[in-house]
Amino acid sequence: MREELPLHDATFDGIVIKDKVATLYFSATDGRGCEVRLSGIDALHMDDFQQGNIVVLFETTTGETPRAALDLKRLYGSPHPSAANEYHEKSESFRTRKRTAIETGELTLVEMQPAIGADLLATCEQVELKHHGNDC
Numbered sequence: 001m002r003e004e005l006p007l008h009d010a011t012f013d014g015i016v017i018k019d020k021v022a023t024l025y026f027s028a029t030d031g032r033g034c035e036v037r038l039s040g041i042d043a044l045h046m047d048d049f050q051q052g053n054i055v056v057l058f059e060t061t062t063g064e065t066p067r068a069a070l071d072l073k074r075l076y077g078s079p080h081p082s083a084a085n086e087y088h089e090k091s092e093s094f095r096t097r098k099r100t101a102i103e104t105g106e107l108t109l110v111e112m113q114p115a116i117g118a119d120l121l122a123t124c125e126q127v128e129l130k131h132h133g134n135d136c
Contacts, residue, residue, distance in 0.1 A: 005036065005058040005129055012053035012118050015046070022122070024112075026055070033132040040125025042098070042107055043075040046118055053117030060127050063105040070111070072098055074121055098123065 112120040
């Protein structure tokens with residue numbers, strides 16, 4: 001199931017990571033706040049966090065194949081190009097297992113695309129959206 005969380009045009013204010021839980025904090029355009037909790041983090045990568053991060057898309061995928069354009073190398077890495085072929089094969093096999101875990105619902109893929117700033121990609125066991133006050 002692919003689901004878009006209602007965070008379009010929200011400001012991404014920050015992230016706190018402790019153990020295998022990440023809490024992401026947002027402010028809606030009307031100033032109300034909300035948070036997204038990622039529990040059971042398997043991998044998390046974020047680029048370009050800065051003052052004034054604006055979200056275009058916050059989407060989760062679980063129980064189905066992730067979009068073909070999504071490259072899990074960003075989360076799980078890959079060997080140096082000059083490494084022996086066996087390392088490339090093992091790395092590809094590892095990413096295939098992670099893709100299968102997303103397809104079977106064992107993991108949830110989380111993707112946050114920015115208009116400005118932070119670009120996040122993660123896999124975790126559970127995603128929860130919590131509103132502060134009224135709906136975000």
